[in-house]
Amino acid sequence: METFLQILLIILMLQFLYVLWNGWGWFTSGLSSVSRRDASAAPAALISVLIPARNEERNIDDALRSVLASDYPHLEVLVLDDRSEDGTAEAVRRISGMDSRVKLLEGKEMPDGWSGKVHACHQLSEAAAGEWWLFMDADARLKPGALTWAMQVAERQGRGMITGFPFQVVGTWMEKLIVPLMTFTILCHLPIRWIKRTSHPLLAAAHGAFILVERDSYQRVGGHLGIRNELVDDMALVRSFKRGKEPVQLADIHRHVTMRMYHTSAEVWSGYRKNIFEGLGRSIPLLTAMSLFYFILYVFPVLMLAYSLILAGTDLGSSELMIWSACCVLTGITVKMAADVNQGQPAWLSIFQPISMLLVILLALDSCRTAYTSRGYQWKGRYYS
Numbered sequence: 196m197e198t199f200l201q202i203l204l205i206i207l208m209l210q211f212l213y214v215l216w217n218g219w220g221w222f223t224s225g226l227s228s229v230s231r232r233d234a235s236a237a238p239a240a241l242i243s244v245l246i247p248a249r250n251e252e253r254n255i256d257d258a259l260r261s262v263l264a265s266d267y268p269h270l271e272v273l274v275l276d277d278r279s280e281d282g283t284a285e286a287v288r289r290i291s292g293m294d295s296r297v298k299l300l301e302g303k304e305m306p307d308g309w310s311g312k313v314h315a316c317h318q319l320s321e322a323a324a325g326e327w328w329l330f331m332d333a334d335a336r337l338k339p340g341a342l343t344w345a346m347q348v349a350e351r352q353g354r355g356m357i358t359g360f361p362f363q364v365v366g367t368w369m370e371k372l373i374v375p376l377m378t379f380t381i382l383c384h385l386p387i388r389w390i391k392r393t394s395h396p397l398l399a400a401a402h403g404a405f406i407l408v409e410r411d412s413y414q415r416v417g418g419h420l421g422i423r424n425e426l427v428d429d430m431a432l433v434r435s436f437k438r439g440k441e442p443v444q445l446a447d448i449h450r451h452v453t454m455r456m457y458h459t460s461a462e463v464w465s466g467y468r469k470n471i472f473e474g475l476g477r478s479i480p481l482l483t484a485m486s487l488f489y490f491i492l493y494v495f496p497v498l499m500l501a502y503s504l505i506l507a508g509t510d511l512g513s514s515e516l517m518i519w520s521a522c523c524v525l526t527g528i529t530v531k532m533a534a535d536v537n538q539g540q541p542a543w544l545s546i547f548q549p550i551s552m553l554l555v556i557l558l559a560l561d562s563c564r565t566a567y568t569s570r571g572y573q574w575k576g577r578y579y580s
Contacts, residue, residue: 200499200519203492207526210383210492214530218537220388221447229282235362239268241269242407243325243344247315249277249302251333255286258333263294267342273322277302277315282501298322309423312403316452319417322547328413334454335361339452344406348446354409355441358401359448362539369460371544372551373558377402379534381445390445396434403429404454412441416505425440427473449538464558471555472562482563486556493552496523524549 244262248255255274260567262272276284276299284299300322305314316330329342329350331391348357360378365371376462381387389398406429416439425431436443442578461508500520503513 196499197515197519199511200496200516200523203496203523204519205532207492207523211526211533212538214382216388217382218533220443221382221537239269240327240346241271242267243318243323243328244270244347245316245323245330246272246274246327246333247277247312247319248274248279248280248283248333249311250281250441251283252279252281252286254333255283256290257336258331259287259290259297261336262331263296264339265337265342267346268337270322270342272297273304273319274298274327275300275315275319277311291436310426313419313423313425313428317423320413320418323410326410328408328410330403330406330408332454334456335404338451338454341448344451347395348444349407349409352442352444354412356401356412356436356443357407357446358429358433358443359403359405359446359452359455361452362449364404364453364455366455366458367460367463369463370457372547372554373463374456374537374545375540376551376555378538379531382384382534382537387445390443394437394440396437399430399433399437399510400456401429401433401441405448406432406532407454412436412439414481415439416441425461427470430474432488436568461467467558468562468565469510470562471558471559472566486559489556493527493555494549496520496527497549500524507580
């Protein structure tokens with residue numbers, strides 16, 4: 196067993212070095228680098244900020260105010276009320292009455308064969324007038340200079356897509372344990388430098404809260420019409436850009452965009468349950484491999500450490516087992532710490548990494564179960580099978 200733990204320790208140490216290398220590449224790419232440029236160099240292209248909104252009464256006011264506070268001068272803001280059952284439309288009308296850049300669109304009934312957000316984004320694209328379109332979630336908040344920096348990146352890239360992961364504001368314990376794992380998995384497994392260099396669709400990542408696309412590139416790859424039935428729309432869209440040979444940049448935007456995706460433990464569970472199995476292509480072998488990988492690497496050493504502590508002082512006790520188990524646990528925590536700090540999360544969250552990994556394994560299993568039982572995934576009052 197000690198030999199097995201030594202192998203795990205080597206893997207964890209290599210993972211730590213990879214996260215440092217990957218994180219540095221992320222930090223020095225995209226928006227992080229242009230943030231040091233003169234804002235007056237921003238191009239004059241019109242940008243359309245497109246916000247699909249369903250039951251977003253608690254978010255839409257702050258989202259719109261953050262966009263309208265931008266120092267980028269040429270923008271329009273289109274909000275599509277996706278048949279909300281709360282005061283979303285009234286909130287948008289109130290702000291549009293004070294600022295003519297904001298326009299409210301009434302969403303049409305969703306046809307068969309579409310998923311809700313994809314249909315909303317498609318309708319927004321039909322109404323957008325800008326050269327660049329920013330698909331933005333209602334729970335995202337832009338810093339005043341975010342659009343200027345984003346358009347500097349857009350001007351340099353010329354076409355394609357620019358996306359990134361906003362800084363995640365977390366409140367409840369379930370949010371703290373689960374939500375930061377998004378960027379943890381990116382830093383641990385996806386070579387960020389290669390995303391822009393290759394058109395392979397597997398080397399791609401996107402976050403639906405911030406997807407900036409050039410109009411002609413979007414239309415060439417088929418837009419949201421081409422992914423009409425996809426539940427994990429951001430990943431489906433970025434892969435369509437990859438297949439269409441359009442450039443994609445995964446920029447480090449966490450200093451420029453913030454968001455709080457969920458506010459309760461139930462929302463966290465429901466949101467990730469909807470996405471995990473779909474994000475793995477509904478592949479049971481891939482889900483099984485992922486679950487075993489995370490369990491062996493991050494949960495198993497904790498169990499071995501607890502086992503060695505229980506047996507300490509008895510004839511069955513082993514100091515070597517305790518030492519190697521502790522080394523694996525501490526190195527695993529250090530890997531999580533490196534990822535958390537890279538994206539602005541507090542370092543102390545990494546202490547709970549084994550619990551986070553166990554929860555995400557349980558979430559993955561529940562995501563698979565839900566896909567094949569009951570009414571399917573439920574999100575914002577709609578069910579998807």
